[in-house]
Amino acid sequence: MTLRRKLLLVALCTLALPVAGWLYVRQMETLLREGQAQALLASANAVARSLVVTGAVAPAPGRGWYVQQAPNPITVDGYGDDWAPLTPWSQPLGAHGKLLLAVDDDGLYLYADVRDTRRTRADADDANALAADHLILVLGNAEGRRRYLLASAAPGPLTARPLDPPVEGLPELIAAQWQEDGSGYRVELRLPHDLKLRTLGVGVYDAAAGGDRLAADTRPLLGYSDKLAGELAQLVPDRVQARVLAPQGWLLARSGRLNTMPGSDGQPGWFAALVYRSLLATRLEDANLWAQDVPRLDTREVAEAGAGQPVSVWRSGEERGSVVLAAAVPIEHAGQIGGVLLLEQASRSVPLLANRALFGLLLTSFGVLLVAGGILLLFATRLSLRLGRLRNAAERAQLNDGRLDGLFERGKFPMTDAPDEIGDLARSFERLFEVVGSYTDYLRTLASKLSHELNTPLAIVKSSLDNLEHAALPAEAQPYLARARDGAARLGALVRAMSESSRMERSILAAEPEDVDLRDVVRGCADAYRPLIGARRLDCTLPDAPLPLHCAPELIAQALDKLLDNALSFTPQDGWLRITLRSTPDGAEIELANQGPLLPAAMQGRLFDSLVSLRDKATPGDAPHLGLGLYVVRLVAERHGGIASARNLDDGSGVAFTLRLRGMPRQRLSG
Incomplete structure (x- = not known):
């Protein structure tokens, strides 16, 4: 991984800033909502205590029958068409029935629907009426209570028969309608307003199931109270909707409406509302459970408040972007819970403030992130460029033979004057190359120095051996004299090779370039070689x-001479040689291939070093003779900005030496 990518990864760590900001805004939004919830709960408790003190809500022992407001006129016919709007809030009656109660200006209506597929029929006046399927209706007022029997042998109108003595204020006869089908029967009746009922009881008797024939579930009557709603309106704070509910969630009174109109701060857009619900207010109740015009609220919070536990909840508002805070507290008197007070307050300020804080923080964070990332990217780019310059200079400073190029020798190593760590590194490289350059120069001149110093003692040894030849020596000393002369000859050849190597290096460096057609140079060399190779075949491809x-064409010809001399040492008398000239994108390539033994793997990396050979003596046919000639080829290639290489042919028939040339630099005339 590059340094630039590493610094970019480090820059990504600044992403923790918007995440931390989001967590902070979310925590602040939670604290803000909790503060509003506590304030609304305090207001709800105060209103509930006021309702208890004024006696507006009395303790309700047990459960009651809830009487709904009839939305349209009801016709007493035993059919449930008129009751369709009220059916979702029907009340359970017995094991297989449901009960609906409604009131309007004409009176109190009762509709009972009993599911019973096995029927036992009898009229209310029959002697065995209590043994058949029937309903028991119980009416109670301040004077007492009275039971009535509702039974019919066939669909149609019926008259309820009283089972108890007369009670003042309660009717003697009650008219009703009885309808039935295969699934059960339905009873519908109307009671006048002037009965002043306090309790009402309804019992269902199934002859097939048995049980108490006169049993009835008697409860107090509950309903919406305009008087309670008026008192509630005087106690509730502004812009707050209040509802008084029975412990089971039935609506007893209501005051105020939710203010869902946009405030002075405007209305949140769909994206802001989505962000608020997704990132901040992740726990909002569904608004459908808190509808404003339903007679009963069946929610967990209302149930908890009905059990005596105050609770608050945030829910979605009916308008886009709004949220509603609801606080439910029990209305408790002397340890008995008479109902539940529910206060609801619409809020747009919380989402708007939270969204604005979040968006502002995110924009600031991402702006800081972009600036920090850009600065780090620029820093990483500049650092990479500087390190790249240092790397390129280090790669160009030293040639393949260990010599330093002219750029470094003129003291142009880059960034040595920089005051930072890269400058220290550049100065360290400079000192290192100075030491390496000095040592390389010493090694380059060592051969000429040794050849010069060895010439005098070598001449003394030769003259001494010449004098010994003229002296009378025993026969057994003659072999030692021959060996000494052979060693001196070999030492002399080595000294001459060292001197020749130094001279060739100087001559190659001093060669003057010119523009030539390389085909003419290679063609001329090939034509000159053919008379010298005997029976061998030489092919030239141009x-x-x-x-x-x-x-420098003379240097190239000299390199080809060395390659040909090396190839002739290993090519059979009837073998072949091949010279190929090719054009390359940056210059030219000359390849000389010959038939013969393959190169040893251990020698392929050292073929073009100076004075390298596998044998002490260059005996033809004994081993590859790789010495000073290939070193000259390497020097010529490097002088032309290229390289020299050797390889075994793919078919194993011989070897190929390649000379890659890019040309010599052109000299500029100084004016």
Whole structure:
């Protein structure tokens, strides 16, 4: 991974800033909501105590029958069409029935629907009426209570028969309608307003199931109270909707309406509302459970308040972007819970403030992130460029033979004057190359120095051996004299090779380039070699188009001479040689291939070093003779900005030496 990518990864750590900001805004939003919830709960408790003190809500022992407001006129016919709007809030009656109660200006209506597929029929006046399927209706007022029997042998109108003595204020006869089908029967009746009922009881008797024939579930009557709603309106704070509910959630009174109109701060857009619900207010109840015009609220919070536990909840508002805070507290008197007070307050300020804080923080964080990332990217780019310059300079400073190039020798190593750590590194490289350059120069001149110093003692040894030849020596000393002369000859050859190597290096460096067609140089060399190779075959392959190159043609010819001399040492008398000239994108390539033994793997990396050979003596046919000649080839290639290489042919028939040339630099005339 590059340094630039590493610094970019480090820059990504600044993403923790918007995450921390989001957590902070979310925590602040939670604290703000909790503060509002506590304030609304305190207001709800105060209103509930006021309702208890004024006696507006009395303790309700047990459960009651809830009487709904009839939304349309009801016709007493035994059918449930008129009751359809009220059916979702029907009350359970017995094991298989449901009960609906409604009131309007004409009176109190009762509709009972009993599911019973096995029927036992009898009229209310029959002697065995209590043994058949029937309903028991119980009416109670301040004077007492009275039971009535409702039974019919066939669909149609019926008259309820009283089972108890008369009670003042309660009717003697009650008219009703009885309808039935295969699934059960339905009873519908109307009671006048002037009965002033306090309790009402309804019992269902199934002859097939048995049980108490006169049993009835008697409860107090509950309903919406305009008087309670008026008192509630005087106690509730502004812009707050209040509802008084029975412990089971039935609506007893209501005051105020939720203010869902946009405030002075405007209305949140769909994206802001989505962000608020997704990132901040992740726990909002569904608004459908808290509808404003239903007679009963069946929610967990109302049930908890009905059990005596105050609770608050945030829910979604009916309008986009709004939220509603609801606080439910029990209305408790002398340890008995008479109902539940529910206060609801619409809020747009919380989402708006939270969204604005979140968006502002995110914009600031991402702005800081972009600036920090850009600064780090620029810093990483500049640092990478500086390190790249240092790397390129280090790679160019030293040539393949260990010598330093002219750029470094002129003291142009980059960034040595920088005051930072990269400058220290550049100065360290500079000192290192100075030491390496000095040592390389010493090694380069060592051969000429040794050849010069060895010439005098070598001449003394030779003259001494010459004098010994003229002296009378025993026969057994003659072999030692021959060996000494052979060793001196070999030492002399080595000294001459060292001197020749130094001279060739100087001559190659001093060669003057010119523009030539490289085809002419290679063709001329090939034509000159054919008379010298005997019976061997020499092929020369040249490109069709001219191949111009700015080079020293005499050096290239000298390199080809060395390659040919090396190839002739290993090519059989009837073998072949092949010279190929090719054009490359940056110059030219000359390849000399010959038939013969393959190169040893251990020698392929050292073929072009100076004075390298596998044998002490260059005996033809004994081993590859790789010495000073290939070193000259390497020097010529490097002088032309290229390299020299050797490889075994793919078919194993011989070896190929390649000379890659890019041309010599052109000299500028100083004016």
